[in-house]
Amino acid sequence: MTVLEATSVTKRFGGLVAVNDVSLTVSEGEVVGLIGPNGAGKTTFFNCLTGMETPTSGRVTFRGTPLRGRPDLILKAGVARTFQNIRLFPNMTAVENVIVGRHARTSAGVLSAIGRGPRYRREERESEEVARDLLAFVGLGHVRNELAKSLPYGDQRRLEIARALATEPGLLLLDEPTAGMNPNETAAAVSLVKKIQGRGIAVVLIEHDMRFVFGLCDRVAVLVQGEKLLEGTPAEVQSDERVIAAYLGKPPEDAGPKEKKK
Amino acid sequence: MSRDLSPKSLLGVAGAVATAVACFLPWSLYAGFPGKMLNTGFPGGARMYVLLLALAAGAVLLLDPPGRVRGLRAASVWALVISLLTALLIGYAGGGLGNVAAGAWIAVAGSAALTASAYLLDASSDRDRRVWSLPDADWRMPAEIVITLAMAGLALYVFVVGLGIPTSNVASGPDHTFRDAISLNDVTNGSEFLAFLFGIIGLFLVAGRIGLTASLGAITQRRRPALVTGATLAAIAFPFTQDGSPYALRIAASIGVFAAAAVGLNVVVGLAGLLDLGYIAFFGVGAYFAAIYSGSTTSPIHVHLPFFLVIVLGALVAAVFGFVLGAPTLRLRGDYLAIVTLGFGEIFRISVNNLDGQSGPSLTNGPNGISNIPDLGLPGGFSFGDNHHLFGVPLPFQANYFFLEIVLVAAVMVAFLRLSDSRIGRAWVAIREDELAAAATGINTTRLKLLAFGLGATLAGAAGTVDAHVVKVAAPDSFTFIESTLLLAAVILGGMGTVPGALLGASVVYLLPEQLRFLHDLRLLVFGLVLILMMRLRPEGLVPSKRRQREFRERDDKSGALDPPPGAHA
Numbered sequence: 001m002t003v004l005e006a007t008s009v010t011k012r013f014g015g016l017v018a019v020n021d022v023s024l025t026v027s028e029g030e031v032v033g034l035i036g037p038n039g040a041g042k043t044t045f046f047n048c049l050t051g052m053e054t055p056t057s058g059r060v061t062f063r064g065t066p067l068r069g070r071p072d073l074i075l076k077a078g079v080a081r082t083f084q085n086i087r088l089f090p091n092m093t094a095v096e097n098v099i100v101g102r103h104a105r106t107s108a109g110v111l112s113a114i115g116r117g118p119r120y121r122r123e124e125r126e127s128e129e130v131a132r133d134l135l136a137f138v139g140l141g142h143v144r145n146e147l148a149k150s151l152p153y154g155d156q157r158r159l160e161i162a163r164a165l166a167t168e169p170g171l172l173l174l175d176e177p178t179a180g181m182n183p184n185e186t187a188a189a190v191s192l193v194k195k196i197q198g199r200g201i202a203v204v205l206i207e208h209d210m211r212f213v214f215g216l217c218d219r220v221a222v223l224v225q226g227e228k229l230l231e232g233t234p235a236e237v238q239s240d241e242r243v244i245a246a247y248l249g250k251p252p253e254d255a256g257p258k259e260k261k262k
Numbered sequence: 263m264s265r266d267l268s269p270k271s272l273l274g275v276a277g278a279v280a281t282a283v284a285c286f287l288p289w290s291l292y293a294g295f296p297g298k299m300l301n302t303g304f305p306g307g308a309r310m311y312v313l314l315l316a317l318a319a320g321a322v323l324l325l326d327p328p329g330r331v332r333g334l335r336a337a338s339v340w341a342l343v344i345s346l347l348t349a350l351l352i353g354y355a356g357g358g359l360g361n362v363a364a365g366a367w368i369a370v371a372g373s374a375a376l377t378a379s380a381y382l383l384d385a386s387s388d389r390d391r392r393v394w395s396l397p398d399a400d401w402r403m404p405a406e407i408v409i410t411l412a413m414a415g416l417a418l419y420v421f422v423v424g425l426g427i428p429t430s431n432v433a434s435g436p437d438h439t440f441r442d443a444i445s446l447n448d449v450t451n452g453s454e455f456l457a458f459l460f461g462i463i464g465l466f467l468v469a470g471r472i473g474l475t476a477s478l479g480a481i482t483q484r485r486r487p488a489l490v491t492g493a494t495l496a497a498i499a500f501p502f503t504q505d506g507s508p509y510a511l512r513i514a515a516s517i518g519v520f521a522a523a524a525v526g527l528n529v530v531v532g533l534a535g536l537l538d539l540g541y542i543a544f545f546g547v548g549a550y551f552a553a554i555y556s557g558s559t560t561s562p563i564h565v566h567l568p569f570f571l572v573i574v575l576g577a578l579v580a581a582v583f584g585f586v587l588g589a590p591t592l593r594l595r596g597d598y599l600a601i602v603t604l605g606f607g608e609i610f611r612i613s614v615n616n617l618d619g620q621s622g623p624s625l626t627n628g629p630n631g632i633s634n635i636p637d638l639g640l641p642g643g644f645s646f647g648d649n650h651h652l653f654g655v656p657l658p659f660q661a662n663y664f665f666l667e668i669v670l671v672a673a674v675m676v677a678f679l680r681l682s683d684s685r686i687g688r689a690w691v692a693i694r695e696d697e698l699a700a701a702a703t704g705i706n707t708t709r710l711k712l713l714a715f716g717l718g719a720t721l722a723g724a725a726g727t728v729d730a731h732v733v734k735v736a737a738p739d740s741f742t743f744i745e746s747t748l749l750l751a752a753v754i755l756g757g758m759g760t761v762p763g764a765l766l767g768a769s770v771v772y773l774l775p776e777q778l779r780f781l782h783d784l785r786l787l788v789f790g791l792v793l794i795l796m797m798r799l800r801p802e803g804l805v806p807s808k809r810r811q812r813e814f815r816e817r818d819d820k821s822g823a824l825d826p827p828p829g830a831h832a
Contacts, residue, residue, distance in 0.1 A: 072707070
C-alpha cells in the first residue's frame, strides 16, 4: 500500500528551479534512499514534502489524503522529519525534547493544564512513558535528563529521531542521518533504521554515505540538478553509468569506467 | 582538612574580630546621625550590616567552605565600603572628622585588614562550589521543613526591615528640581538604607560564592509545600508587623499588583520568548475597565458592576486586545515584535489621554483620569475601606487590599506554575528555543504564540482591575513606557521563567526607587546602575530557572570538568 505519493513536485526560487518535476512513491514499511550530488535539491524536496516550503506545482498525498499547508498539519497527518543540521531544543533535556514530540498526539489546553484533572494527569503520564520508551529504543536511556545541547553529536542525531518517532509518524524523513558520524555510530544508525522499519514506519533518507544507502534501502532515487535521474534497486543504481557521471563527472572517452563501485 | 593558620588568614581573623567588636562601640560623637550611632553595646544602624558581614567573613575564614577566598572577598569589600562610607558621612554631618568616634575607625581598619587578607590569599586554591545536603537521617525531613519556613521568615524580616528604614522626609517635602538635586545631607539621611542595601548585596554574594544559595535553593525546592506555606504565612503576617501604619502596606499592595503583572509578562517573555515592550497597556485596559465600571463619580458611564464581574470582564477585555494586537503581529520576530508592542503601548496611552469627550468619545476623562473609585465591598457588608483590629493589632484599611493582593498573586502564580510544566508550557519553550523545529514537531506556532500573548494580556488585565481599586485612580500617566520597561526589568532581574524570581524582581524594582528617594533625581540613575551591576554579577537573575541557570553558567561549570582525568578517554 502506498504511504507517500509525490507527483511532479516542482519548486522554483525566482529563476532557479531547485526541484523540477520530481515524482516519488513510497510504500508501507519501505526504506527509500535519496541520493545526489550537493545542490541537487534533495533537502528542498524534503521541505516541500513537510510544508517548510510550498511547492510551486505538483501534488503530495499521504495515504491518499493530499498534503498541503503548514508543517504542524503535515506532521499531524503522519509525516515526521529530522534536519540536516540538527535542530533540537538545545536548552531542554533529552526527555523534554521527546515529550514535545507528543504535542500533536495530546490535547491538553490551558484550562486543563491549570485544572489538572485526572484526564490531564493520565495524558502526562502516558507522554512520559512514551518518551522514556523511545529514548531507550534509540539507545539514549542513560542521558534522559541531560540538556540536548550537551549531548555528543551522534546522540543528538538519535535524539532528533526519537523526537520525530514520538509524533507517531507513518513516514519518517531523515536528512543525512549519518553526517559527521564515525564508523561505529554509522553502524548503530543502520540497525536503528532497521528497527524503525520493523515498527512498520516507512523511511526516506537523504545520505551521502553510499555503503549506508545501498546496504539499507529497498529502493534508491537519484536526484541531479533538481531532476530525478533514475530510480531503482540499489544494484540497478549502483551499476548505472549516469549516476557515476553525476557524482564524478563524465570519464574521458578513452578511459574505462572508474573504480568508484564497491 | 587542615585548618589554614597562615599569617594571611590570621590577619583576616584579627580584622574580622576587630570589626565585629567595633560594631558594639559608638561610631559617632554627633547625635544627629541616623541609626543611634552614639550608644554602646547594641549595633544600631549601619553597624548591624558591618557586623553581619564581619561575622560572615570570620565564619568563612575559619570554617573553610568551598569558594572560601572569593566569599571572603565579597564580605570584606562590602564591610569596608559600608564602614568607610558611614565614617565619612558622620564626619560630614557632624561638621568634621573629629565627630567620628573610635568605633568607626576601628571598623574601617578592621575591615581594611580583612580585605587585605582576602586579596592576599590565593583565590585559585578555592575548592569548587558544591551543593550541601543534610545527612540522610530521620530528622532530615523536619529539619529541611524548618529551614524552608525559616527562609520565608527571613525573607519577611528583610522585607520589613528594608521597607522600614526611614530615609528622609523628602516624600512630604516640596518638589525638588534637578538644580537642588542632591546634597550630602540627603545621603546622610539615606545612609542607613545604603548600608542595608550594600549589606544585603554583600551577604548575598557571600552565600552565592560558598554555595549556600544553591544548597538552600535545593532544599526549598524539595519542600515545596513548606515553601508555599511559609511564603503564604509570611505574606499574611506582614500587615501585623506594621503597627497600624499604612505607608508600607500601600507600597506592599502596589508591589503585589506589580508582581502579578510581572508573572503574567513572564509567560510572554520568559516562556514563549516574545519580547513585549508595551505590556503595561494590557494592564491599563484592565485598570480603566475597572475604573469606568465601578461606580466612580468621575466616570462618564454610570454603571456599577460587582467586583468579581469587573475582574473577569476586565481580564477578558484585555485578552481581546491581546488577541487583536497579536493576530497580525505575531508573525514578526524579535526586534520587530518589540517595536510593534512598544507602539501599541504608546497608542494606548495617547488614546486614553484623548478619549475625553472633546478630541474623542467621552470614556476616560482624558489626562485627568478617573478618580474616586469607591472602596470595594463584599456581600455581607464588609467594606475594604474600613480599618480593623485583629489579635489586638490595628490594621489600617490598606491591609484589606493587601490581602486581596495575596489572593491575586497566588492565583496568578498557580496558573503560571501549572502552565509552565504542561503540554502548553513545553510548547512555548520549544518555540523559544527553535521555532522551525517546533513547527516540524507538530506545534502550531502561530496559535501558541497568540495564546501566550493573549494569556499574558489576560493576567495583566486582571491585575489592572485590582490595581485600579488599590490606588483608586486610573490616569494615563500610570501607563507609560517606563512602566513596561520596569516590568520587564523585574522579570529579567528576578530570573526569567520563575515565579519567585518575578516576585523578588518586582519587589526590588518597586522598592528600590521608593527607598532611594533621598537621592532625588539621581535615584533613577543609581537604580539603573544597580540594575546593570546585578546583571553583570548574576546574568541569569536572582532566582533563575534551572534551564536558564545552565544556559548562563555553562562555561563556569565546564571549566572544572573540561579536563578529564588522564586515561578517561582510552
